[in-house]
Every structure is written in structure tokens, then in C-alpha cells.
Amino acid sequence: MAVLTEEQTMLRDAAKAWAQEKSPVTQFRKLRDSGNADGFDRAVWKEMAEMGWAGIVIPEEYGGTGLGTLTLGIVLEETGRTLTASPLLSTALIAAGAIALGGTDAQKQEWLPRIAEGSVVAAFAVDEGPHHHPGTLAMTKALSGTKRFVADGGAADLVVVATADGLFLVRGDAKGLTRQVLHSVDSRGFANLTFDNVEGEALSAPLDAVLDRARAGLAAEMLGTATQAFEITLDYLKTRTQFGQLIGTFQALQHRAAKMYTELELTRSCVEAALAAIDKGANDVPQLASLAKAKASELLHLVSNEMVQMHGGIGMTDAHDAGLYLKRARVAEALYGGASFHRDRYAGLMGY
Amino acid sequence: MSDVESFRAQARAWIEENLPASLKGGGARGLTDEGDSYIWGGRRAKWTNPDAKLWLERMGAKGWTAPTWPARYGGGGLSAAEARVLEQELAKAKAPQALASFGIWMLGPVLLEYASEEQKLEHLPKIVRGEIRWCQGYSEPGAGSDLAGLRTQCVDMGDHYLINGAKIWTSYANYADWIFCLVRTDNSKKHEGISFILFDMTSPGIETRPIKLISGNSPFCETFFTDVKEPKRNLVGKLNGGWEIAKRLLQYERQNISSGGFGAGGGYDLPDAAKDYVGIENGKIADADLRTRIAAHKMEAQAFGLTVRRLQEEAKAQKGPSPATSIVKYAAAKLNQDRTELLVEAMGSQGLGWDGDGYKPEEIMAMRGMLRAKANSIEGGTSEINLNVVSKRVLGLLDHQ
Numbered sequence A: 001m002a003v004l005t006e007e008q009t010m011l012r013d014a015a016k017a018w019a020q021e022k023s024p025v026t027q028f029r030k031l032r033d034s035g036n037a038d039g040f041d042r043a044v045w046k047e048m049a050e051m052g053w054a055g056i057v058i059p060e061e062y063g064g065t066g067l068g069t070l071t072l073g074i075v076l077e078e079t080g081r082t083l084t085a086s087p088l089l090s091t092a093l094i095a096a097g098a099i100a101l102g103g104t105d106a107q108k109q110e111w112l113p114r115i116a117e118g119s120v121v122a123a124f125a126v127d128e129g130p131h132h133h134p135g136t137l138a139m140t141k142a143l144s145g146t147k148r149f150v151a152d153g154g155a156a157d158l159v160v161v162a163t164a165d166g167l168f169l170v171r172g173d174a175k176g177l178t179r180q181v182l183h184s185v186d187s188r189g190f191a192n193l194t195f196d197n198v199e200g201e202a203l204s205a206p207l208d209a210v211l212d213r214a215r216a217g218l219a220a221e222m223l224g225t226a227t228q229a230f231e232i233t234l235d236y237l238k239t240r241t242q243f244g245q246l247i248g249t250f251q252a253l254q255h256r257a258a259k260m261y262t263e264l265e266l267t268r269s270c271v272e273a274a275l276a277a278i279d280k281g282a283n284d285v286p287q288l289a290s291l292a293k294a295k296a297s298e299l300l301h302l303v304s305n306e307m308v309q310m311h312g313g314i315g316m317t318d319a320h321d322a323g324l325y326l327k328r329a330r331v332a333e334a335l336y337g338g339a340s341f342h343r344d345r346y347a348g349l350m351g352y
Numbered sequence B: 001m002s003d004v005e006s007f008r009a010q011a012r013a014w015i016e017e018n019l020p021a022s023l024k025g026g027g028a029r030g031l032t033d034e035g036d037s038y039i040w041g042g043r044r045a046k047w048t049n050p051d052a053k054l055w056l057e058r059m060g061a062k063g064w065t066a067p068t069w070p071a072r073y074g075g076g077g078l079s080a081a082e083a084r085v086l087e088q089e090l091a092k093a094k095a096p097q098a099l100a101s102f103g104i105w106m107l108g109p110v111l112l113e114y115a116s117e118e119q120k121l122e123h124l125p126k127i128v129r130g131e132i133r134w135c136q137g138y139s140e141p142g143a144g145s146d147l148a149g150l151r152t153q154c155v156d157m158g159d160h161y162l163i164n165g166a167k168i169w170t171s172y173a174n175y176a177d178w179i180f181c182l183v184r185t186d187n188s189k190k191h192e193g194i195s196f197i198l199f200d201m202t203s204p205g206i207e208t209r210p211i212k213l214i215s216g217n218s219p220f221c222e223t224f225f226t227d228v229k230e231p232k233r234n235l236v237g238k239l240n241g242g243w244e245i246a247k248r249l250l251q252y253e254r255q256n257i258s259s260g261g262f263g264a265g266g267g268y269d270l271p272d273a274a275k276d277y278v279g280i281e282n283g284k285i286a287d288a289d290l291r292t293r294i295a296a297h298k299m300e301a302q303a304f305g306l307t308v309r310r311l312q313e314e315a316k317a318q319k320g321p322s323p324a325t326s327i328v329k330y331a332a333a334k335l336n337q338d339r340t341e342l343l344v345e346a347m348g349s350q351g352l353g354w355d356g357d358g359y360k361p362e363e364i365m366a367m368r369g370m371l372r373a374k375a376n377s378i379e380g381g382t383s384e385i386n387l388n389v390v391s392k393r394v395l396g397l398l399d400h401q
Helices: A006-022 A026-032 A044-051 A067-079 A088-102 A105-116 A207-237 A251-280 A285-316 A323-332 A339-351 B003-020 B050-062 B082-093 B102-114 B119-126 B241-259 B268-279 B288-317 B325-351 B361-377 B381-394
Strands: A122-125 A145-150 A158-163 A165-171 A177-181 A191-195 A201-203 B132-137 B153-156 B159-173 B178-184 B194-200 B206-211 B220-231
Touching: A006 A067, A006 A177, A006 B381, A026 A323, A067 A088, A067 A251, A088 A105, A088 A122, A088 A165, A088 A201, A088 A207, A122 A145, A145 B268, A158 A207, A165 A207, A191 B082, A207 A285, A207 A323, A207 B268, A251 B288, A251 B325, A251 B381, A285 A323, A285 A339, A285 B119, A285 B288, A285 B381, A323 B082, A339 B288, B003 B050, B003 B082, B102 B119, B102 B132, B102 B241, B132 B159, B132 B220, B153 B178, B159 B206, B159 B325, B178 B241, B220 B288, B268 B288, B268 B325, B288 B325, B325 B361, B325 B381
Parallel strands: A122 A158, B132 B178
Antiparallel strands: A145 A191, A158 A165, A165 A201, A177 A191, B153 B159, B159 B220, B178 B194, B206 B220
16 A cells, blocks of 8 residues: 555545445445446435545535545545445546546536535446447537446436547536436446437546546556455455365465465556556556556456355355456456557557 | 755765766676676676776765665665665666675675674675675575475584585575575474574685576576584574574565566567567557567566555565565566566567577577576575465465365
């Protein structure tokens, strides 16, 4: 863990306590089983906003705390641990970050205070096909076409839309906007959004900068998810007995656990470096964001698979949490570009 | 100006004044007879470039070869922040490393922790100034991964110790002046029967034989001790208390040999080699599969570099290296093996040379480097042993019964 400020340490401890006590995986399981169409509980989101989390990247003059992306990443890591379903990433990091970055004063006045208080849920609509190709978007400023697999797209009161002509802010009740709520494997609130000459307001933030915030923030959440999945698995290795032995005494399993731990440590360095670079406005943000997202995708893929395998039979059942981690893993791995997208982007950025 | 920034100005001025002209901007270091480009110092150092000697003398006198060691023992007495500034300024000036030294990387830190005041005053200043070159007497023919199974006998003869036995994989024993050595002082116990002792390699009864590796180089030796007499004051710490010191030293060794990624900075950069030997299409390395694997490797390398930096920052808050350094050794070995394999692959048939006129020096180096890198996951603790260390000490998993 990076060397944190006192404020960050307090926030992390508070987020950890809240996530583990008030929002454990059993809460997510209940939400899933309730068939909630939003993919998250609005009362819970309000509660998170009351703790100030929705305003972490929002400047104080617009109702936030302006603590920055690394600080929000710390909270995302803790909520990611327990698979807490909330618009923290799409609203508090991506949309709020985009508006804070490129919004006019009027846009900031209109949206940021309401995001900070938790009364506006915002989504980020970018992909148009089954894969992430933000460099070749078909939608233009005419705002017609379909955006696929939009996180929190079903519930959004505001949509940040990526087009070939830049970003646009579209109100959730805009004429010509229709939604198809998706039942994704991770039971979150994804939707396809279809636009038919919808009215939007240009937002002058660069798409890449917004995407890189999304990638680094999601990587932080994934780091938390992988960390908790690993700890649950490690705990099982220390309690499950076979052949009269704790299975954690078997070297084949020990070495796989040690390799996962190595990957966790390597990924943590990348995630923290990407978040810190965003706050500093460093010029290697694109490279670090791709590094963080690629590493987090590979890490979570590995750990979620090993979680099922090392739990044996119980890991295959719906009653156990391993499946919930595996299902969230696959969605998060692909969102805003999987490892192969980011390897290609990284190579391009580095000039080969 | 903060203290650190005023130190930066001082360091920069000192380097400007004292770095010999022929070494400025990464000039010739003066290759040594070991066939590498490090300056190891010692009584038997051969200097092909006298400026390298001058640079070592100046840096040693300043204590900046061991910047954070106390000035009382010849060190630089710098804070961690100042030492980092010094490192940055030396890098900026492209100054060659003044001294490569097992004394600085491994022995010194444990002497500071475990040795008597008399031993510290005797040995540390000579390490700092590069006057004495040290080697490491750890592994034996029958004690590799199971290091505590070592059998070199050290018998108390009343007024001296008598040492008999054999060590193996002793790095550069044939060039070293002194050895730090693990010996058995009690045959009735395993870990609790080991002691840590220092002695002069010119003592009668010591023989070294270089071992030729698959890379063609001989960085390691077999070392034999026959009735070697050593003064009892050379024992460090408690009699039969050497295992704790041995393990501590291994942490420093694993941290140091791997924190630079096994010297991955040098040589041909992979993407450049791939562009040169494979070709370019639309600005990309023409072989898409190779390009992807190179990118994946470069990302691992960056992740590794960020992790080393993070662990160093975190270690400042604690004291000394954490058990997590074992992941660094494990990861560094894999990284360097992947890098050297990719480099050979990228060069195609030009990467498959051994020596002779048909190949450029960097092509020979690529193959030799790949072969040498096979040792990375064996030397200083095998990758399997390092994974065991992580499993037990970091993750708290138990030994199989």
C-alpha cells in the first residue's frame, strides 16, 4: 500500500469498516436475488454519498471535497472487496471527473453539487460494438445510434456520451433516448442506450483522459475484488482438511498462492501509480492507465479462477461466493478494454 | 531551499568537480578481467582505466559508495532522502557505479546489525573504500536449497578455529580478498549448529577453482578449505547463532541482486531489436504475436520497477527488507529470463551465435545473456525456495507434515 496521508488513511479505514460490516457480499447476493432493475440500491448509494464518497473528485466550491482520484481509488478498492454494487465508479469518478475536467462553469454548477449529494446518477456511454474500440466511434454530434453495455445505464439521470465529435452530456429524460436494460452475468445495472437525434450539450473533456480515469478507477475496484477473493481462498487453504492435512500445507497449492500474491503486489503498484499520475496531471497517464487495467484484468482472471478451483466442489455452487467473484471478474476484465486491448495500446504509446 | 534540495546542489557540484572526465556521460568504465564492466575493487583489482580507480577513491573517501551507512564506519551518513537525491544526481551525470560490492550489498548491512563494535570498525571502512573485496561462502555440494544442511566444519581449538570443508557457487572467490562464511560449529543440531565467520582468503589451506557455465563465463567457484586456521575474534554474533544472520543476509542479497532486475537496463532494448531484425509495418513491429509478447513483457518490467520503488518507500517506515522481497527475487528472475529469451527470438538466426565473425557483439551478448539468465532462478535461492518463503512467512501457510 502506498504511503498514505492521514486523511486517506482515515477514509480507507472508514470505507473498509463500512464495506465489511454494512455491505458484505451477502448484501450483494440479496440485491441479486431481489431482481433489482437498477443493479444497485438507491438507499445504499445515498448512504455512500452522505459519507462524502460521491464528491471525492469534485472541487469544494461545487460541493465535493476535492481529495482526488487516488483517494477515490482507495474507497473503490474497499467497496470492490465486497462486490458492493453502486454507481461510485460511473458517477463519482467517471462522470464527475469528466465534468470537473472539462465542464463549463454552468455545467459544473448544474451537475456536480447534485452528484456530490447522491441525487444524480450518471453513466458513461462509449462502446458501440461487442469490443472496446474508442478510436473508431461511429456516433457523431448528431447523437444517433446505439451505445452498448453502459454501466449504470438503466438508472442514469445523466449520460456522458462519447462520440467521434467529442463528449456530450445528455439528460436521462431526453427525447429520443431509449434504454434496453441488460441482465449481465454480474447482476449490475448495464443497459444498451439507443439515441435518435437526441439533444446534448458538448462537454470539452478529452475522451482519452476520461477513459483513463475510468480504467484506473476500475482497476482499483478490481484490485480490491481480487484481494478479497485471494484472502477468502487463503483462509480456505488454512481451514480445509484432506488426507488428514490442511490443504494449505501442500506445496502445489502454496506455490500457486505465492504466485497470486506476487501478482497482487505487482498490480497494486501499477494501480496506485496510475491514480497518483492522474492527480499529478503527469504525461504518462495513458501508459500507466493501460498498464493498470491490463494487470488488473489478468490478476482478477487468475484469482477468480483459482478461487473456484481451490475451493473444489463448494466453489462450483451458487451458495458459495466464489461464483459471484468470478462473474464480476469477467465483466470488469472486459470493461473499458481488456488486457489484449491495453497491451496493444501500450505498445503503440511506446512507439512499437 | 529545503535541506534535501540544498544537498542536491552540493551533490551536483561535487560530482561535477570529482567525476573524472573520461567517465563523464557514461564513458568507458575500464573492463575488468572478469569480463564484466563492474568495478569490484579489492587488493587484486586490475585497472584498465586509471580514472575508474580515481573515481572509486574519491567516492570511497566521501563515504558515498555506502551513502546511508554511519560516517563512524566510513559511510556517507546520509538520510534515505539524501541518498535518493545522490542516486538521482549520479544518474543524471551518467556516472558509472563507483563500486560493485558484496560487502556493500550483503555483508555490511548484517555487520551493522550483528557485529561487535571492533568488527564494524575493522571491516566496514575497508568495504566502503573498496579496499577489500568479499565473497560469500554459503552453498555446499550437499547443501543447495537445503542450505542449513551445510557441513563445513569449524572446530574450536582453544586459541583458534580450524576449518575444513568445501563451498560451491562462491561468486568470484578467485578474485576475493575475504570471505563471509557459514560453518558448522555443532553437529548435533541443524539450524542451531551454524555459525557466521569472516576470514582472509589468503590464509593457508584455501583453494578456489572457477566453474565454467553454459554461458561460457565463470562467475562462480568451488572453494576448498583444508585445515584453515582462523582467529576466534572473526566469529560474528553468537556461536551457533549464525542461521539468523545467514537468513537476514539472504534478504539483502535477494533484494539487491534483483532490485535492478538483474541488470535488465543494459543491452539492446527489446522493441528496438524487434524493429531492426523483424521489421516494421504501419509503425508496428511486423510480427504481431511477437509484438504482443514484447508489450506484455515490457508491462511486467514496468510493474516490477514500480513495485521495487513502492517496497523501498514502505521499507523506510519499517526497518530493513520485508519478507515480501522474496517476491522481488522471484519476479526479477522470471522477468530477466523472459527478456533474454525474447531478445534471442527477435534476432532470429543472428541471435543464435556463440562467437566468431558472423555475429555482432550485441548478438553474442544476447545469446550469452539468455544462457546466463538460466541461473537467475537458481542463484541466491531458487524460485521454488522463494515461493516457499512467501508461502510460509508472508501468507502463513504451514509446512507439510
